Amino acid sequence: MLAMLLGAVLLPGHALAQDARNFPDAGYTVEDDAIWAFFQAHGGADTFGAPISREMAMQGLQLQIFQNAALQIQTDGSVQPVQLTSDGWLPYSSFGGLTVPKADAAVAFVAPTPDQPNYDARIAAYTNATVAPPFAASYDLTLLGLPTSNAKPDPNNPSFVYQRFQNGILLADASSGSVGMLPLGEYLKDVATGQNLPADLAVEATRSALYRHYSADEAFVPDAA
Numbered sequence: 104m105l106a107m108l109l110g111a112v113l114l115p116g117h118a119l120a121q122d123a124r125n126f127p128d129a130g131y132t133v134e135d136d137a138i139w140a141f142f143q144a145h146g147g148a149d150t151f152g153a154p155i156s157r158e159m160a161m162q163g164l165q166l167q168i169f170q171n172a173a174l175q176i177q178t179d180g181s182v183q184p185v186q187l188t189s190d191g192w193l194p195y196s197s198f199g200g201l202t203v204p205k206a207d208a209a210v211a212f213v214a215p216t217p218d219q220p221n222y223d224a225r226i227a228a229y230t231n232a233t234v235a236p237p238f239a240a241s242y243d244l245t246l247l248g249l250p251t252s253n254a255k256p257d258p259n260n261p262s263f264v265y266q267r268f269q270n271g272i273l274l275a276d277a278s279s280g281s282v283g284m285l286p287l288g289e290y291l292k293d294v295a296t297g298q299n300l301p302a303d304l305a306v307e308a309t310r311s312a313l314y315r316h317y318s319a320d321e322a323f324v325p326d327a328a
Contacts (some may be wrong), residue, residue, distance in 0.1 A: 129153035130325025138167055138174050141182035145246055150284075155292055159322035162191060162313070168292055171284040172246075172271060184246060184270040187287045195308065198290055199301035203265040203272050204252040214249050237275035238266050241282045247271050296323055 124133040131154040133139045138158070142151060152170025159166065166175040166185055173185040187193050188206065196205050210233065215225035226244070234242045235254030248269025257263040262277040265285075272285040293300040294308045297315035308314050317323065 125326075126153040129155055131155060131157060132326055133167065134158060135167065135176065137176055137180055137182045141174060142169075145243070150246065152286065152288065155288060157322040157324075159317075159320065161295070161317070168288045170286045170288050172288050173291060184248070186248060186269045187291060188251060188267055188269060188272060191312070193287055193290060193294070193308075195304060197301075197303035197307055198285060199304065200259070201263065201265075201274075201285070202257050202259060203285070204255040204267050206251040206267060207253060210250055210252055235264070235266050235275075237264060237282060238273045241273060247273070292323065296320075 124139055126132065126148075133142060133154055135158055145151070151172050151174070154167055154169050156168040158176075159168075161173075164175045164185065166173045173187060174182050175185050176182055185192065194206065196203050213229070215222055215229055219225055226249075230242065230244065230250065233250045233253070237254065248271075250266060250268055252265075252267035254264050254266040254275075257265065264275045264277065266273050271287055273282060274285055275282045290301075290304060291313070292298075293304065294311060295313050295315070295317040297318050300308075
């Protein structure tokens, strides 16, 4: 009887918690507790966008893709963003008509390493000096990782300025004063499935191991399908 009463009390709350994880417009749900906790702790959909895949294996990682990022479950159960701008993922410069800076080896060369003394202070000094002013207020080391380029304007639209980081690319639009993340999760899905793939990105990604490799993967079948 006690168990039945507890069930009557707890189940509605549990259902509400599960409903919060459902994104019916996108067609996917955040099932994993650790991913959900990280997602919630770092701004939720305002930061990451909606989920656009189920949890899946990709490139040796267990992850779930969101519009702006991919979140991986590490071997210890913790969660961190995938370094989507790195080689093997999306190291490209053309994304649907946007021309972003490539990774700059000179920027990476001067980045502090964890074996150096006073690493936290060095990282703070490095990011303060390297993250461009338009992006400073939006920069989060945990979410974006270290800068891998300096800020550069789009050669075809000077009001767009980009800066590349390990986990994402920020865009500052001078005409509106807005700053946001490029939807690299969407571009990752485009490359992996071959669907809705911009022509310029297709040219760069055609030799990638990801290219159309997941075109029939069940992880991209929406919940409602």
